[in-house]
Amino acid sequence: MKRLIITLCLAISLAIGSFGVGWSGDLQKGFDAYEEGDYATALKEWTPLAEQSEASAQFNLGVMYAMGHGVPQDHKTAVKWFTLSAEQGDAMAQGNIATMYAFSQGVIEDKVYAHMWANLGNSNGNENGKKLMEHLLEQGMTPSQIEKAQDLARECVAKNYKGC
Numbered sequence: 016m017k018r019l020i021i022t023l024c025l026a027i028s029l030a031i032g033s034f035g036v037g038w039s040g041d042l043q044k045g046f047d048a049y050e051e052g053d054y055a056t057a058l059k060e061w062t063p064l065a066e067q068s069e070a071s072a073q074f075n076l077g078v079m080y081a082m083g084h085g086v087p088q089d090h091k092t093a094v095k096w097f098t099l100s101a102e103q104g105d106a107m108a109q110g111n112i113a114t115m116y117a118f119s120q121g122v123i124e125d126k127v128y129a130h131m132w133a134n135l136g137n138s139n140g141n142e143n144g145k146k147l148m149e150h151l152l153e154q155g156m157t158p159s160q161i162e163k164a165q166d167l168a169r170e171c172v173a174k175n176y177k178g179c
Contacts, residue, residue, distance in 0.1 A: 041060045041061075041063075041064060042060070042061070042064055042069065042071055042072055044056070044060050045057040045058075045059075045060030045061040045064075045072070045075065046075070048060065049075070049079075049084070054079065054084045054085020054086070055085055057075070057079065057084075057085065058076070058079065058085050058086065060072075061075050061076050061079075062076065065096060065099070068099070068103070070099075070100045070103040070104075070105045070108070071100070071105075073096045073097075073099045073100035073103075073105075073108070074096070074097065074100040074105055074107055074108045074111075076096040077093045077094075077095075077096035077097035077100065077108060077111060078093070078111075079093075080092040080093035080096065081093035081097075081111070081115075081120070081121075089121075090115065090120040090121025090122075091121040091122075092121075093111075093115070093120075093121055094112065094115050094120075094121040094122055096108075097111045097112045097115065098112060101132070101135075101136075101176060101179075102176045102177050102178075102179070103176065104139060104175075104176055105139075106135075106136045106137075106139035106140045106141035106144070107136070107141055108136075109132050109133075109135045109136035109139060109141060109144070110132070110133060110136035110137075110141040110143045110144045110147065112132045113128075113129045113130070113131075113132035113133035113136060113144060113147050114129070114147060116128045116129035116132060117129035117133075117147060117150070117151060126151050126154065126156050126160060126164075127156075127160050127163050127164045127167065128164075128167070129147065129151055130148055130151050130156065130160070130161065130164035130165075131164045131165075131167040131168045131171065131179070132144075132179075133145075133147040133148045133151070134148060134164065134165065134168045135168050135171060135172070135176070135179075138168075167179070
């Protein structure tokens with residue numbers, strides 16, 4: 016069940032993250048290829064863009080590695096790409112990092128960091144962040160953990176998402 020939830024969150028994130036984004040030809044070509052199941056072309060198009068700090072390409076590579084689409088599934092690499100995108104303010108990437116921390120995928124489970132990233136994603140428009148925060152609260156976060164997560168979120172915003 017947990018795996019299904021994670022898979023759905025990541026897949027929905029890719030779809031939602033694609034709407035309303037002004038993409039260059041290579042980014043769009045990668046998305047079109049991904050949608051057609053041509054993961055090799057998507058990887059080829061997105062990798063150089065991601066390496067040049069294109070947040071959407073970084074996010075999309077994170078999804079590919081998290082899902083194992085066209086690459087070996089590698090949660091640590093997914094976290095790397097999501098983090099790079101999240102540090103640019105990408106709400107979907109922030110939500111996905113929160114999910115990774117909540118379910119110990121590529122990182123050690125940490126409810127405080129999961130809550131922090133979910134809070135940031137939610138405040139930047141990712142409605143899944145609110146649902147994840149509620150899930151974490153239901154899992155028994157203490158008031159001090161919640162306060163710590165909120166403090167970290169404020170610090171992260173103050174640092175413009177760098178080094179969170």
